[in-house]
Amino acid sequence: MDKRMFIVLFRHHFSKRGHTMLLVRLLCFIIICFGTSQAVHAKPYFPAETVPPTLLTPPLAPKSAAWNEEIETIIALQKHASKEEINAAASERDVHPERMLETLHPEITRASNPALFVLLDRVSDTSRVVTNQAKTFWSTKRPYLSDSRVKALIDAHSNNAYPSGHTSASYCFAYVLGMVFPKERQQFIDRAETIAQHRVLVGMHYPHDIKGGKQLADLIVGGLLQNAAFRKDLAKAQKESHTAD
Incomplete structure (x- = not known):
């Protein structure tokens, strides 16, 4: 049932009973819920199967020498973690387009810029479905769940670790935003790297997860550039940003 049908039914039901304030509250709730779902759940530009997980470098074997070295790296980072870094990582727990824009283009x-967000929301969902497929395929535990010396310094994610979804998403955003704002491409990439490294600091990821996330972002963006719908939306976002300038 769509939003308009909900509104008609609620208006018909409650107007007979004089529950004006309740009707207003319910309508506001419906509009908020539908509006939020449409913003969050965009249509991916292509299905997850377009980017097979086997194209990525495999994750490190648990308890291997390389794995142990990365655990020690995380422990060392956490010993010197500042309150500012932890707070920043906490604010980045849910990565979305606004998080990439807030420092450069608040x-x-x-x-x-509605056309820009249509583009970024679809990029976000493309990254999400591809990354979730890879996480399921590789099925690795997060550092804080694998070694008790590693602490979850923020509200923790408990799903699979490899590859880092924050990294793949933020780098996809950075590359696409760099196409819209080419003069600031490196600044967007720097922002993506900061978000990625914070995930290691707070115990959510191994450094190798970050590498996997970057690899995946490269593959996703390569697929996007071959996608006609993406190119069309990109052109609209570019035109919109140039008009605003």
């Missing part, structure tokens, strides 16, 4: 919003 003036850009969904209202001011």
Whole structure:
């Protein structure tokens, strides 16, 4: 049932009973719920199967020398973690387009640049489905779940670790935003790297997970550039940003 049908039914039901305030609250709730779901759940540009997980370098074997070395790296990082870094990582727990834009272009919003967010939301969901497929395929535990010396310094994710979804998403955003704002491409990449490294610091990922996330972002963006719908949306976002300038 779509949003308009919900509104008609609620108006018909409650207007007879004079429950004006309740009707208003329910309508607001419906609009918020539908609006949020549409923003979050965009249509991926291509299915997950387009990017097979086997194209990635395999994750490190648990308890191997390389794995142990990365555990020690995380422990060392956590010993010197600042409150500012932990707070920043906590604010990045849920990566979304606004998180990439807030430092470089805080003036850009969904209202001011709707074409840009149509593009980024679909990029986000493309990255999400491809990354989730890879995580399921490789099925590795996060560091804080694998070694008690590693602590979860933020509200933890408990799903599979490899590859890092924050890394794949933020790098996809960075590359695409660099196509829209080419003069700031490196700054967007730097922002993506900061988000990625914070995930190691707070015990959510091994450094190797970050490498896997970057590999996956490269593959995803390569697929996007061959996708006609993506290229069309990119052109609209570029035109929109140039008009705003």
